[in-house]
Amino acid sequence: MAPTTRQPVSPGPAAPPRGKGRPRSATADRAILDATRAALAELGWGGLTMGHVATRAGVAKTTLYRRWPSKNELVVDAVASLFDDLEIADLGSLRADIESVVAQFADLLSRPETQAALLALFAEGSRDPLLRRRIRERIVDPQKHLVQQGRALAQERGELSLDQDEATACEEIDIIFDTIAGAVEHRMLVIGEPATPQWIHRFTTLLLSPLPGLTAAAAEPPPAE
Amino acid sequence: MAPTTRQPVSPGPAAPPRGKGRPRSATADRAILDATRAALAELGWGGLTMGHVATRAGVAKTTLYRRWPSKNELVVDAVASLFDDLEIADLGSLRADIESVVAQFADLLSRPETQAALLALFAEGSRDPLLRRRIRERIVDPQKHLVQQGRALAQERGELSLDQDEATACEEIDIIFDTIAGAVEHRMLVIGEPATPQWIHRFTTLLLSPLPGLTAAAAEPPPAE
DNA sequence: AGAGATACGCTACGACCTGTAGCGAAAGAG
DNA sequence: CTCTTTCGCTACAGGTCGTAGCGTATCTCT
Structure with missing residues (x-):
C-alpha cells in the first residue's frame, strides 16, 4: 500500500508539538476532523481519500500527514x-x-x-x-x-x-x-x-x-x- | 478509485455464460474463490488485491473481471x-x-x-x-x-x-x-x-x-x- | 471434421491514491 | 527581533483498479 514502512500508531490525537516555534493551528485540526466525518458519511471508508479531506478542510495534504501517520489514525480520532x-x-x-x-x-x-x-x-x-x-x-x-x-x-x-x-x-x-x-x-x-x-x-x-x-x-x- | 463507473451488484455468483462457444472453466472458478479466501485470511480486506488473487489462483487478472464486476462481489461470494x-x-x-x-x-x-x-x-x-x-x-x-x-x-x-x-x-x-x-x-x-x-x-x-x-x-x- | 463462438493469458495502459521530500513563506514564542 | 516551527505548494515513486486489444486455446454446433 505504501512505499515506506508504517509508523507506529501515534499515542495521541495528533503528534505532540513542543511549544517553541509556531503552534499548530487548532482551527485546522477541527476543520480536518469535520471534513473527515463529512467525507466518511458521503463516500464511505473506501471512497475517502486524504487528498479529498485536505481539499475539503482547506488545508494542504501534507498538513494531514504532519498530524496523523495514516488514514486509520485520522479516522479513529475523527470518530x-x-x-x-x-x-x-x-x-x-x-x-x-x-x-x-x-x-x-x-x-x-x-x-x-x-x-x-x-x-x-x-x-x-x-x-x-x-x-x-x-x-x-x-x-x-x-x-x-x-x-x-x-x-x-x-x-x-x-x-x-x-x-x-x-x-x-x-x-x-x-x-x-x-x-x-x-x-x-x-x-x-x-x-x-x-x-x-x-x-x-x-x-x-x-x-x-x-x-x-x-x-x-x-x-x-x-x-x- | 476506478476510472469508470461502478456496476450494480451482480445478481449471481458470476455473470451467466450463454452456452455457445467455449464454456467457462469451473476449475478456475473454484481456484479463484479458494484463493480469495486464503488471501483474505493472510492479508485482510485492505491487503487483498485482484492481481494477487489472480496469481495465486494461477489465472489472469482479466479472468477475474470476466466473472465478478469488482472486489466486493467476489468477496461476498467467497465468504x-x-x-x-x-x-x-x-x-x-x-x-x-x-x-x-x-x-x-x-x-x-x-x-x-x-x-x-x-x-x-x-x-x-x-x-x-x-x-x-x-x-x-x-x-x-x-x-x-x-x-x-x-x-x-x-x-x-x-x-x-x-x-x-x-x-x-x-x-x-x-x-x-x-x-x-x-x-x-x-x-x-x-x-x-x-x-x-x-x-x-x-x-x-x-x-x-x-x-x-x-x-x-x-x-x-x-x-x- | 470444419466453422464459429467464446474464454483464456498476456501485455500495456490511464486514472487514481498513498505517503514522502524539498522548498520558500508565514506566524507565533521567547 | 530572532528563531523555531508550521504552512501551502509542487513533484515524485510505488502501487492498485479496472479496461482494451491481441493472438491462441478450447468447446459447441452443424
Whole structure:
C-alpha cells in the first residue's frame, strides 16, 4: 500500500508539538476532523481519500500527514470524539438507566457517518492489533465504564446485591456490556434497521427478566461448570 | 478509485455464460474463490488485491473481471458459503441448543478470514443498500432461522409456552437473534477476544435468567408502554 | 471434421491514491 | 527581533483498479 514502512500508531490525537516555534493551528485540526466525518458519511471508508479531506478542510495534504501517520489514525480520532458524550443519566432505576443509555447509543449509531466509520474501523481493526487496541481504549472502554456506573448506581439503590467477588463482577460486566453493545450494533449496523423505543424497551425487558413464557424449570438450573 | 463507473451488484455468483462457444472453466472458478479466501485470511480486506488473487489462483487478472464486476462481489461470494453449515443440534434442552449454536457461530467467527471478510462486507453494506440486502438474504436470514427452530423445539419440549400472537413472536425472535448474534459479534469482531466455553455458558445464563443478584422488585415490573 | 463462438493469458495502459521530500513563506514564542 | 516551527505548494515513486486489444486455446454446433 505504501512505499515506506508504517509508523507506529501515534499515542495521541495528533503528534505532540513542543511549544517553541509556531503552534499548530487548532482551527485546522477541527476543520480536518469535520471534513473527515463529512467525507466518511458521503463516500464511505473506501471512497475517502486524504487528498479529498485536505481539499475539503482547506488545508494542504501534507498538513494531514504532519498530524496523523495514516488514514486509520485520522479516522479513529475523527470518530472517537463522537462517543465522548455518552453518559449515565441516573434516572432513578436500573431499567430506566439502561433504556436511556441504549437510546443514546442507538441515536449515535443512527447517524450515517458513525455507521460507516465504525464498521470501517472495526474491519481494519481485525487486521491491525494496534488499531484494535486503540479502538478499545478510545471507544469501547469508555462505554464499558457506563455499565460499571449503572451497576454501582443500582447497588446503591438496593436493586442489585453487592459484589462478592471482584473478578466475577468484572467478567459479568464484560458479558453484560457485550450483550448490550452487541445487540444494538447488530441491529443497526448489520441489519440496518433502527432501534425504535419499542425495540429498546423489549430488549431491556429481555435483559432484566427471563425469557417470556419460559418454564421455571428451564430457567432455573444453571448447571455447574 | 476506478476510472469508470461502478456496476450494480451482480445478481449471481458470476455473470451467466450463454452456452455457445467455449464454456467457462469451473476449475478456475473454484481456484479463484479458494484463493480469495486464503488471501483474505493472510492479508485482510485492505491487503487483498485482484492481481494477487489472480496469481495465486494461477489465472489472469482479466479472468477475474470476466466473472465478478469488482472486489466486493467476489468477496461476498467467497465468504457467504462459509455460513451454510450452521445448524441446530437438538440436544434435548433449550439451554444446550443455545450453547451449541453459539459455539458454532463463535467457531466460525474465530477464523481470521471470516472476521476480515464479514466486517468488510458489513462496512460496505452500510453504504450500499443492495449489498446489505444480499448480506441479509445469504447470511443473516439463515441464522435467524436457527432461532426459530430452537424456539419451536423448546415449545415441543414444554420448556417454552406456545406463542399467543404470531406478530409478537416474530418481534421477539428478532430481538433474541439480535442479542445472540450481536453479543458474539461484538466480543469476537469488535473486542477481538475469543468466546470461550465459559463465556458462552455465562452468556446463556444471562439470556435465560434475570441478572444475578437482581432484586425481585427491580426485575419484575415491566412498566406498561 | 470444419466453422464459429467464446474464454483464456498476456501485455500495456490511464486514472487514481498513498505517503514522502524539498522548498520558500508565514506566524507565533521567547 | 530572532528563531523555531508550521504552512501551502509542487513533484515524485510505488502501487492498485479496472479496461482494451491481441493472438491462441478450447468447446459447441452443424
